[in-house]
Amino acid sequence: xxxxxxxxxxxxxxxxxxxxxxxxxxxxxxxxxxxxxxxxxxxxxxxxxxxxxxxxxxxxxxxxxxxxxxxxxxxxxxxxxxxxxxxxxxxxxxxxxxxxxxxxxxxxxxxxxxxxxxxxxxxxxxxxxxxxxxxxxxxxxxxxxxxxxxxxxxxxxxxxxxxxxxxxxxxxxxxxxxxxxxxxxxxxxxxxxxxxxxxxxxxxxxxxxxxxxxxxxxxxxx
Numbered sequence: 425x426x427x428x429x430x431x432x433x434x435x436x437x438x439x440x441x442x443x444x445x446x447x448x449x450x451x452x453x454x455x456x457x458x459x460x461x462x463x464x465x466x467x468x469x470x471x472x473x474x475x476x477x478x479x480x481x482x483x484x485x486x487x488x489x490x491x492x493x494x495x496x497x498x499x500x501x502x503x504x505x506x507x508x509x510x511x512x513x514x515x516x517x518x519x520x521x522x523x524x525x526x527x528x529x530x531x532x533x534x535x536x537x538x539x540x541x542x543x544x545x546x547x548x549x550x551x552x553x554x555x556x557x558x559x560x561x562x563x564x565x566x567x568x569x570x571x572x573x574x575x576x577x578x579x580x581x582x583x584x585x586x587x588x589x590x591x592x593x594x595x596x597x598x599x600x601x602x603x604x605x606x607x608x609x610x611x612x613x614x615x616x617x618x619x620x621x622x623x624x625x626x627x628x629x630x631x632x633x634x635x636x637x638x639x640x641x642x643x644x645x646x
Contacts, residue, residue: 438579438590441565441604443528448599451625453520454571457634458626460514461543461571464489469502469510471545483550489513490540491639496559498540498639513541521636524567528601536564538636546575546631552613554578554585561640565603570594571632572621580610596621 433446449457464487465471471487477495490513491498492505501507518538525533544552557566568577577600580589589610594600602609616631 442602468508564638567636
């Protein structure tokens with residue numbers, strides 16, 4: 425007996441200004457992003473586990489474009505890796521971010537100018553604790569693209585790392601945008617589901633998360 429097909433996942437507003445759009449990236453764009461992430465991970469400032477001020481290491485691996493992020497600042501060179509200049513943010517990726525904001529909010533987003541991207545790679549054991557994105561000088565929306573294995577994305581409130589929060593399952597190709605009243609909401613990834621990603625996008629396992637931001641510090645784009 426055939427199993428029933430899964431119900432389509434619906435677009436929804438998780439909180440004011442926070443929108444989840446399932447299956448936003450088609451397979452072709454997912455493959456393009458996987459190939460590009462593989463190139464970016466090689467450098468000039470390579471992908472690394474970020475060292476935290478307290479002496480620990482983040483379990484996710486990160487590479488940056490446009491501006492290099494390290495706790496808790498942006499710099500033009502990878503000051504905590506090899507001090508190499510950061511690769512520029514490609515125009516096509518910034519354009520993708522504008523389209524993401526426009527689609528999430530159902531309005532033109534010509535004024536959205538992301539100037540940095542953080543690419544995070546999660547293996548099966550990687551996690552991201554609850555945190556705020558607040559090192560930017562402007563409060564423009566955050567664009568988050570998921571590729572590969574599914575995860576639990578925990579989206580909280582702007583006051584505390586604890587409850588109330590909403591757990592959202594993000595699948596490969598999903599878009600999540602948060603801005604406005606939710607721009608400084610705490611969020612994290614408590615778990616990744618191994619071997620749940622599609623087999624035809626060029627990633628053998630793990631989850632890629634491409635996060636686009638506007639820093640307010642100036643732009644460098646290729």
